[in-house]
Amino acid sequence: MKTYATRASDIQRKWWVVDADGQNLGRLATRIAHILRGKHKPIYTPHLDVGDFVVVVNAAKIQVTGRKLDQKMYYRHSNYPGGLKQITLRDQLQRHPNRVLESAVRGMLPHNRLGRQMFKKLKVYAGSEHPHDAQQPQPLELE
Numbered sequence: 001m002k003t004y005a006t007r008a009s010d011i012q013r014k015w016w017v018v019d020a021d022g023q024n025l026g027r028l029a030t031r032i033a034h035i036l037r038g039k040h041k042p043i044y045t046p047h048l049d050v051g052d053f054v055v056v057v058n059a060a061k062i063q064v065t066g067r068k069l070d071q072k073m074y075y076r077h078s079n080y081p082g083g084l085k086q087i088t089l090r091d092q093l094q095r096h097p098n099r100v101l102e103s104a105v106r107g108m109l110p111h112n113r114l115g116r117q118m119f120k121k122l123k124v125y126a127g128s129e130h131p132h133d134a135q136q137p138q139p140l141e142l143e
């Protein structure tokens with residue numbers, strides 16, 4: 001019996017489309033990160049990007065539990081003194097709804113160049129339209 005080693009030529013990528021309408025933010029983000037890493041495939045290899053592309057629509061209609069809309073904060077810094085900006089989840093969903101899901105998924109991927117490569121396969125849209133019809137994405141069934 002020989003050990004199987006995945007090569008770059010063995011990787012076949014699929015396109016998935018996910019409707020985020022009414023989905024819980026954290027549970028949806030973990031499922032998407034799982035698909036982006038390729039852990040759903042039998043050829044999963046930790047040091048290779050074997051994952052698939054994921055298109056998320058209706059990101060503005062995502063749900064959270066508890067009082068997270070007002071208590072959860074997003075921070076960014078301009079690298080100047082006093083340049084710390086903060087915004088609540090409620091305001092972030094109104095201004096940039098795609099950034100909420102992107103931030104959650106980015107935190108669940110590896111924090112290195114492999115994770116950045118995986119993150120590029122995520123496409124998030126606030127509305128129900130997306131420009132990836134030519135790739136014929138399959139709907140992803142969420143448990």
